[in-house]
Amino acid sequence: DPQKARSSAGVNQHSFSDFESYCPPLGLETLKITDFQLHASTAKRYGLGAHRGRLNIQAGVNENDFYDGAWCAGRNDPYQWIEVDARRLTKFTGVITQGRNSLWSSNWVTSYRVLVSNDSHAWTAVRNESGDVIFEGNSEKEIPVLNMLPVPLVARYIRINPRSWFEEGSICMRLEILGCPLPDPNNYYHRRNEMTTTDNLDFKHHNYKEMRQLMKTVNKMCPNITRIYNIGKSNQGLKLYAVEISDNPGEHEVGEPEFRYIAGAHGNEVLGRELILLLMQFMCQEYLAGNPRIVHLIEDTRIHLLPSVNPDGYDKAYKAGSELGGWSLGRWTQDGIDINNNFPDLNSLLWESEDQKKSKRKVPNHHIPIPDWYLSENATVSKARERGTQRQGHAERVSFTFLKKLVTCG
Known part of the structure; x- marks a missing residue:
């Protein structure tokens, strides 16, 4: 079970919900941490460089190209490391690791040390009363394993030092770092302006309850052109809600084209779900603003938006979090059906x-x-x-x- 985070002596065991409110992922998985912030002692080749050591990254069909499924050290010895430069003082609280994503090989790290530094030259290992903490790593290549530090440590750099690995493989890993950036007004990267949207849309991930509430809000804003209905229930009893957008909601007009947009067939793939929710907000707001293109669409077509076909899968993946859920948790329905391929x-x-x-x-x-x-x-x-x-x-x-x-x- 991906949610069963393991830990070695002296390190507390936590679930995703425990650390989510504590310190979030720095962003290796989401690419918020850039390739330039990742460094390693050695690499087997460019396609297995430090920039590929990101949690849940996938290998291409041809694994010997520039897009392989992990960082792999150039040598198998206890002196290898992969390092993250947070570019500012950060309170580090935990590490999540995976093995190499590959159809043809089996490579993962079974134990490792964690070290921190403020200058990338002098390093301090995470310790407990017995000495350097040796964290328990992975036992296979896909299931993420979370280890929390005994106590949070403040530094700019964090380094993972593999100490043992699968005996029939080599040193390869994907990872995510949990940490809270600390205020630093003198930091150049902190001063940079971040791009923000000017649209009055609800840009966030919505769980089932929030999704339903947003649909109700859209219906309340545009009652004359929207209708909420459901097409049935999921295996776990969650209603499959849809929003109809039309100048005569609830009426089938002969000759008027009808379009259906669905999302969330794979419950753990949330982009489509959020885009559908954004689309219904956008169409409502633009219709009220008199946007001629949107008015034309609504008056001359009938549109059905169903943002979550597999809410059970979404709920399962949401509770685990993308860091611990992997690519498969929540992909299928409760009874094992892949809606996207059925x-x-x-x-x-x-x-x-x-x-x-x-x-x-x-x-x-x-x-x-x-x-x-x-x-x-x-x-x-x-x-x-x-x-x-x-x-x-x-x-x-x-x-x-x-x-x-x-x-x-x-």
Whole structure:
């Protein structure tokens, strides 16, 4: 379980929720810490340099390129290190480590020391009453392991010194540092202006309760063009809320194009969820401001926005935090379904048929049973025409005919 952070003697064990309010990640994972702030004793090659030692970084398909999945030392000995320059005095409180992301090799650090410095020359190791603390590292390459320092230490630089590693591998690691930057008015980097948005939008990550509240706020701001509804419940009983944006919300207008935007199929991938929430805020505000482009969209189309298809997965990943959750926690639904890929697998049948030079044949759709009357072309077309007066005749006919052709592979 990624949430089970381990620690060695003298180091307290904590969950993500404990340290989140204490000191946050410095930003190796998010790239807030730049490549120029990362240094190492040696590197096996450029693609395994210190700049690749970021928590949750992924290797490319070709692992021998410039984009490999960890920092790997050039030698396997206890004198190797990777170092972070915080560029200002920082209260360091913890370290999170992973092994190397790789399909072909197994490399991780099983124990390490932590050292701090103010000038990158004189280093002080983290100690307890027994001497230098040896922190327990990883036992495999993907699950993040959190170690909290016995007491917070204030310094500018922090260095990780691997002491042991997987015996069939080599020294490779990805990491994140937990720390609170301290006020320093004389620091150049502290004085630099940070870019901020001028848009009146809610730029933050929203948990389920906050997401629902934001949707209600948008509906309250624009009651004449929005409607909140749900399409059912998740495995854990969370409603799948959607917002409709239209000049006549709740009404299907014949001939008016309808568009559906969904996000969060992988619960731990939050960018789409937040973009959908920003989109509904933006459209509401711009409609009220009279933006002609937005007014045209709302009056001539019907838009459905569903920000979280997999709220159970999001909730699981949110509680662990990205640092400890890894790439897989919350990706699937509660019953193990990958919503993003849960479509009929007709490609394999087609490729197999081509490889074996088989003649055309009809195959069953394993995803949704096809009614027998769909397989009759006349019945399909007539049924489409019959329903066309109620829905969108031509589009209905196209979709039914396409479905029939879709399941004929050769």
